[in-house]
Amino acid sequence: MPKPMTQRPLHLALNREGALFVFFWLTLTSAAIYSGKSGLVLLMSAISASLALAYFIARRNFQTMRIERRFKEDIFAGRETQIDLFITNTGHSPVFGLLLFERFSDNHVIGPIFIRRLNPGQTVSAHYMCMFSQRGRAFFQNIEIRSRFPLPFVELRQTLNIPDSACVYPTPITGDDELTWLNTTKNKKDTQRKDHALKELNHGVRRGHIAWKISARRQKWIEDAPMRSGTHEISHAIRIRPYQELGAFRYERQLSQATALVLDRIRHQQSGSVLIGNKNYLYGQTHEQRKTLLDALAQG
Secondary structure, three states: OOOOOEEOOOEEEEOHHHHHHHHHHHHHHHHHHHHOOHHHHHHHHHHHHHHHHHHHHHHHHHHOEEEEEEEOOOOEOOOEEEEEEEEEEOOOOOEEEEEEEEEOOOOOEEEEEEEEEEOOOOEEEEEEEEEOOOOEEEEEEEEEEEEOOOOOOEEEEEEEEEEEEEEEEOOOOOOOOOOEEEEEEEEOOOOOOOOEEEEEOEOOEOOOEEOHHHHHHHOOOEEEEEOOOOOEEEEEEEEEOOHHHHOHHHHHHHHHHHHHHHHHHHHOOOOEEEEEOOEEEEEOOOHHHHHHHHHHHHHO
16 A cells, blocks of 8 residues: 655756856846847747746656555565665656655665656556665655756756655574573373273384284284373473673674574474563464564564
């Protein structure tokens, strides 16, 4: 669903050629006014009308744009990720020569992304590469659009306020020197109270020893097979130690190692759990568990 978008006022920016044109236009206007010659007045009027028409066309070039960001599912700190932009022309006329810049709150700018032509109702996709230095929530705010259409010496700029955010996971680091393992046991329900059971021998799958006397009495092979009574299952859980206990560097390293271990175990179709504070996060069974755990590790 597209995010709510607000537009800020247009700004004009002149390059060197634009400044010379404005100087020529002001000189021509002054000469037409003071001389009173009809030719200069007509020329000045024609140029002024052309500038007004060009500004109207340029404004329409901006007002019919809708921009949406889309993020990859996994964004890790310290690794490049691709941010996709989908630009839609919602107007009834084509737009030309757009330059898009992503502006962050720390005055960092990524761009330009050039769009040569966008027909009415058409949506084009573009992307840029971005890297985040730390885990947590990354916030996006403004996209600036620039265009020199239809006058190459005058650049119009407009900032679109498109708030957005993405979750940045810790950088995966292999190793377990900062991890704390908790061994938990689960007792299964006993299936039989006896330690051993007599059963007919299944040739090729022998689990115990032959009961010779009983086999001779029954005239068939009987084996005395041990039964698993009171068995238990051992599952490994990771405990995330608090920030106050480890300090900044070791705490971040702990989160990074936990992230790498969880991703590796999921890749090998293994399950487990991670204890963060008082809440236990399971993983390895559903994709939703994976996302919930990684979001929790990102928030720390």
